[in-house]
Amino acid sequence: MDELQYQMDLLKxxxxxxxxxxxxxxxxxxxxxSAYLYYSFDKKEVTTMxxxxxxxxxxIKEVKEMEQLFEVVEEQYALPLREALFxxxxxxxxxxxxxxxxxxxxxxxxxxxxxxQNQQPFEKMITIRNVTKEKFQNEELLYMAYYDxxxxxxxxxxxxxLLGEYVRKAGENNGIVSVLIIDIDDFRKINDxxxxxxxDEVVQQFGGFLKELCNNNIIACxxxxxxxxxxxxxxxxxxxxxxxxxxxxKRLREPFFLLDGRAINITVSVGVAEYPEAATTALELINxxxxxMYKGKEKGKNAIQYFDTPILNEFxxxxxxxxxxxxxxxxxxxxLHFQPQFDTDNKRLRGMEALIRWRDDDGHMIRPDVFxxxxxxxxxxxxxxxxxxxxxxxxxxKWRKQYGIPFVMSINISSVQCGRDDFVDFVMDTIRKYNVxxxxxxxxxTESILIEDFASVIxxxxxxxxxxxxxxxxxFGTGFSSLSYLKKLPINTLKxxxxxxxxxxxxxxxxxxxxxxxxMVSALxxxxxxxxxxxxxxxxxxxxxxxxxxxxxLLGKPMTAEQIEDMxxxxx
Ligand code: G
Ligand code: G
Ligand code: MN
Numbered sequence: 249m250d251e252l253q254y255q256m257d258l259l260k261x262x263x264x265x266x267x268x269x270x271x272x273x274x275x276x277x278x279x280x281x282s283a284y285l286y287y288s289f290d291k292k293e294v295t296t297m298x299x300x301x302x303x304x305x306x307x308i309k310e311v312k313e314m315e316q317l318f319e320v321v322e323e324q325y326a327l328p329l330r331e332a333l334f335x336x337x338x339x340x341x342x343x344x345x346x347x348x349x350x351x352x353x354x355x356x357x358x359x360x361x362x363x364x365q366n367q368q369p370f371e372k373m374i375t376i377r378n379v380t381k382e383k384f385q386n387e388e389l390l391y392m393a394y395y396d397x398x399x400x401x402x403x404x405x406x407x408x409x410l411l412g413e414y415v416r417k418a419g420e421n422n423g424i425v426s427v428l429i430i431d432i433d434d435f436r437k438i439n440d441x442x443x444x445x446x447x448d449e450v451v452q453q454f455g456g457f458l459k460e461l462c463n464n465n466i467i468a469c470x471x472x473x474x475x476x477x478x479x480x481x482x483x484x485x486x487x488x489x490x491x492x493x494x495x496x497x498k499r500l501r502e503p504f505f506l507l508d509g510r511a512i513n514i515t516v517s518v519g520v521a522e523y524p525e526a527a528t529t530a531l532e533l534i535n536x537x538x539x540x541m542y543k544g545k546e547k548g549k550n551a552i553q554y555f556d557t558p559i560l561n562e563f564x565x566x567x568x569x570x571x572x573x574x575x576x577x578x579x580x581x582x583x584l585h586f587q588p589q590f591d592t593d594n595k596r597l598r599g600m601e602a603l604i605r606w607r608d609d610d611g612h613m614i615r616p617d618v619f620x621x622x623x624x625x626x627x628x629x630x631x632x633x634x635x636x637x638x639x640x641x642x643x644x645x646k647w648r649k650q651y652g653i654p655f656v657m658s659i660n661i662s663s664v665q666c667g668r669d670d671f672v673d674f675v676m677d678t679i680r681k682y683n684v685x686x687x688x689x690x691x692x693x694t695e696s697i698l699i700e701d702f703a704s705v706i707x708x709x710x711x712x713x714x715x716x717x718x719x720x721x722x723x724f725g726t727g728f729s730s731l732s733y734l735k736k737l738p739i740n741t742l743k744x745x746x747x748x749x750x751x752x753x754x755x756x757x758x759x760x761x762x763x764x765x766x767x768m769v770s771a772l773x774x775x776x777x778x779x780x781x782x783x784x785x786x787x788x789x790x791x792x793x794x795x796x797x798x799x800x801x802l803l804g805k806p807m808t809a810e811q812i813e814d815m816x817x818x819x820x
Contacts, residue, residue: 285374287311289336303356303376321347321356329358336362336369346379355383396470398448399455407469407477411530414467414481415523425523426483428492429537430458433515433549435474446506447474450514453504461495463487477534489520493552515550517541526555539563570622572608577631582606584639586812588804589658589777592791597819599656599690601799602640603806604632624664633665638678641689643809645682651816658690658720663697672711679717686716690741694722698733706738713738720777724765735772741797742769746780749800753785763793770794 283300285308287293294308301307306316314333318326325347332343342361349356359375394406402410414425432438432454439447451474458468458476465481483489496516503511519541521527526536536555543563544553576582586600606614623629637659644657665671679686691712697705709719720741721734725748734742744765751758769776778790781800790798807815 281377283376285314285376287372287374289369289371299378300376303378320349322350322352332358333360333374335360336372346383348383354378354380396455398452399459399470401455401459401476402467402469404469404471407467407471407479408530408534410467411479411533414479415528415530415533418481418523419528423482425533426480426489427521427523427533427537428478428480428489429471429519429534429541430476430478430496431517431519431541431545432474433517433545435514438512438514442506442510442512446510446512449506450504450512454514454516457499458496461492466492471534475538477537479533483522489552493518517545517549518552519544519555520552521555526560536560566622569614569619570626573606573619573623573628574626576606576608577628580635581608582632582635583808584636584643585806585808586640586643587799587806588812588815589656589797589799590803592778592787592795592798595798595803597653597655598797599658600812601658601692601806602636602643602660604636604660620662624662627664629662629664630668633662634674636660637675641678641682641684644688645684647813647816648684648688650813651820653816653819654688656688656690656718658692660692660722661697663694666693666697666705666708667701672708675712675717676715679715687718690718690720692720692722692743695724695726698737706736710738713740723779725761734768739774741775741777743777743779743799744795746800749778749780749782749786749790753789766793766795770796 280298282298283303284297285300286295286297292311294310294313296308304316304320306313308314308316317333318330321329325345328345329347331338332345335341335343340362341364342359344357344359346355346357348354355378357377357379359377360372361375362372363370392403394403395401396403401407411425411427417423418425432450435447435450438450451470455468455470455476458478461478462468465487466478468476468478471477478492480487480489480492496518500514500516503513505511519537519539521533521536521540523533527533540553540555540559543559544551547553583605585603585605587603588597589599589601590596591598604616604620606616606619608614620629623632640657640659648654668674675689675691676686679689693709713719718740719738720743721737721739722743723745724742725745742765744762748758748762748765752762753759766776775796776794777797777799778786778795779799781787781790781798781802783802786800787798787802804815
């Protein structure tokens with residue numbers, strides 16, 4: 249009896265101990281985020297622990313019930329999961345697999361580990377982790393790596409890769425790939441006028457529309473802000489460039505409706521380049537299409553422009569020029585020539601115009617009409633223009649002292665220079681620095697200066713005028729040439745463009761206009777300068793009608809500083 253009691257107490261104590269261990273395990277398992285399935289090959293018993301009840305709405309007590317696991321996962325994972333969870337059949341030790349559940353929401357990672365004893369499987373532990381969050385984070389990263397967030401179209405990198413595939417395929421099959429760059433016209437107006445959010449909505453909706461045009465042979469991407477790119481493999485039949493462009497045009501006849509109900513109409517400009525005609529790599533094709541698109545835009549928006557070689561060459565030349573130009577600013581490869589101007593009635597020196605010249609590395613003289621517009625675009629005009637101002641004033645001071653002959657130094661000023669806030673100060677400081685009389689310096693501006701911000705330009709010119717600097721309106725007759733705005737301008741001098749002088753003797757409307765300009769100029773108290781006077785007849789005529797100053801090949805071509813010094817030497 250005692251013996252039995254003892255046995256029973258012992259058993260009870262052991263049970264308590266066991267349940268304590270059980271409870272301890274339970275606590276540990278509860279504290280983890282995983283579910284566990286333990287299998288003893290010996291006892292043929294399955295035990296589930298940890299978060300099992302949270303993960304699955306079934307329990308597993310014996311091996312055959314594990315079938316339920318293969319049923320909750322997506323079909324494609326059922327077989328691989330079965331293999332992973334019965335690795336002992338292949339004599340392996342561990343395995344790992346990630347499976348999506350049929351509900352599409354959750355992802356589980358199954359790790360299976362088998363212990364062997366005497367080369368026989370002894371026990372197995374399957375750890376199951378919910379990896380949904382990581383999976384979606386990864387997917388998001390993956391998505392971001394390949395797609396554009398705003399439009400859902402491919403992003404640039406992925407598009408370039410896929411276009412590269414198209415090009416490779418076309419190379420092998422003598423195929424064609426068309427690349428279209430699509431740029432929303434006046435997008436800045438939408439952004440500035442309606443807000444960035446509205447701009448984004450338009451990009452998003454238009455991108456969504458382009459996506460609908462895609463298929464096996466057409467891909468599209470969002471390149472940057474308002475620029476899209478499409479590629480068409482073998483653009484024949486129904487997926488030709490024309491038909492894509494027509495679909496776009498058709499869609500754009502209808503407005504896009506913003507979330508707040510506003511309707512927005514847009515137009516686009518399209519540039520097209522084709523493999524292998526325009527270029528042979530994905531990036532070059534995109535580049536070509538972009539160049540063509542911008543060139544097309546110059547002619548007019550809302551249109552399609554196809555690649556042709558002269559367009560590319562023109563562009564490449566200007567890019568080359570742009571790079572050389574930047575270097576030239578560093579290397580100081582510019583020189584000034586000077587063209588004299590003479591009083592018409594007595595042919596006395598009135599002034600000289602500083603004309604910049606650029607000798608490039610190859611020794612070519614590059615004309616300012618070629619490089620000034622490029623310098624204006626890339627900002628190089630500022631250091632170049634400042635150099636011209638300082639250099640011509642320096643020369644003026646030197647010659648004025650050396651030869652004692654009075655004259656005016658005329659300096660051409662770009663509208664970009666004049667647009668700078670520090671322009672007025674820079675000119676005044678330079679004049680003070682060289683201690684010259686401001687009314688011996690003349691700035692030649694063109695009408696284009698007035699297009700941007702009339703009021704602020706007028707204000708700057710007025711400050712300079714008040715300081716004593718002369719202002720001359722250059723190339724008069726080539727711009728919008730409204731005589732009515734002339735009286736609002738604080739100018740001293742008006743230069744009649746060479747194109748008038750060229751035909752003034754042969755074309756009577758030109759003569760009438762020229763004569764009335766000169767009358768008006770003298771009535772307003774300005775000085776008139778005729779540009780490009782090449783012969784005696786022109787000179788006599790201009791003298792007759794009262795033109796004040798003559799500039800042109802007849803009386804003096806643009807000269808180097810040394811030639812000017814010779815001329816001044818002969819005059820004194
Ligand atoms: O010299 P000529 O061919 O080279 O000049 C051509 C054009 O370049 C002219 O319209 C002239 O006004 C302009 N130009 C010449 N020199 C300068 C300069 O120093 N600055 C600017 N902005 N234009 C210049
Ligand atoms: O500032 P701007 O626009 O207009 O410069 C004067 C330009 O006109 C310079 O390029 C100069 O070389 C050029 N030029 C000056 N006089 C004559 C001329 O008599 N005939 C021709 N063909 N060009 C001239
Ligand atoms: Mn000029």
